[in-house]
């Protein structure tokens with residue numbers, strides 16, 4: 001029997017408009033932009049699988065058919081690769097969705113992150129689940145794995161956080177701690193604020209696009225009203241949930257890359273390539289020439 005709090009599903013919201021990365025995202029969803037030779041969303045999936053997740057729930061948009069296409073098996077292409085001796089690449093294509101389950105569900109209009117997560121409700125069901133924003137790439141699975149453990153031990157939702165200088169908080173969701181941080185970076189929280197002015201910020205800890213949520217949050221999402229930017233905000237649903245249940249933050253100590261802007265995307269591409277044994281040597285040589 002599965003323990004009540006085991007986190008098996010991860011929701012990846014990928015139905016946004018990607019306007020910060022136009023014109024590239026006019027034709028290619030930002031979740032499919034390549035980091036080396038894999039689409040960014042595959043790095044997110046690998047992180048989730050590494051943390052013990054078995055079921056990937058992608059919330060896509062009808063205007064982004066490429067996302068569904070990435071997960072569809074292509075027998076003709078796999079056959080061509082095998083016939084021409086490229087078995088290793090054929091294996092890589094066959095592995096997409098083979099060792100984990102993927103379900104694609106749709107958000108018909110980009111009404112906000114809270115609404116997008118709510119679109120996963122029927123697929124996730126009545127169990128704790130992770131949410132991974134695909135434009136935040138993490139160096140490994142350790143933060144998410146720790147967050148799943150904190151959800152199991154506290155019985156409440158958990159958010160990943162990072163400390164930034166106070167003058168940078170206005171661009172992010174910011175958490176309000178209610179007590180000291182433990183040695184392993186766990187902070188009890190009372191509240192969250194979306195994009196506060198630094199003078200009104202409750203802390204310097206920002207949300208970094210990783211959540212492990214108990215399923216009662218779907219009820220809070222269902223009654224959301226438009227918030228910051230006129231969108232149905234996940235932060236507002238978490239505030240409602242935090243008013244009645246424990247909420248914790250886990251401080252991230254791993255690398256994080258925000259790929260939602262051209263500069264962040266380039267940084268992520270270089271960092272991941274420097275960790276790839278096939279690319280790092282030649283890339284270092286090239287960079288040294290600049």
Ligand code: UTP
Nearest residue numbers: 013014015016017018019020110111112113116
């Ligand atoms: P963002 O706000 O960063 O993505 O949402 P966006 O809306 O695509 O970006 P810009 O501002 O127009 O450039 C974070 C993640 O949540 C998804 C996005 O696809 C992105 O992966 N999202 C956002 C949804 O799935 N639905 C929404 O309504 C909003």
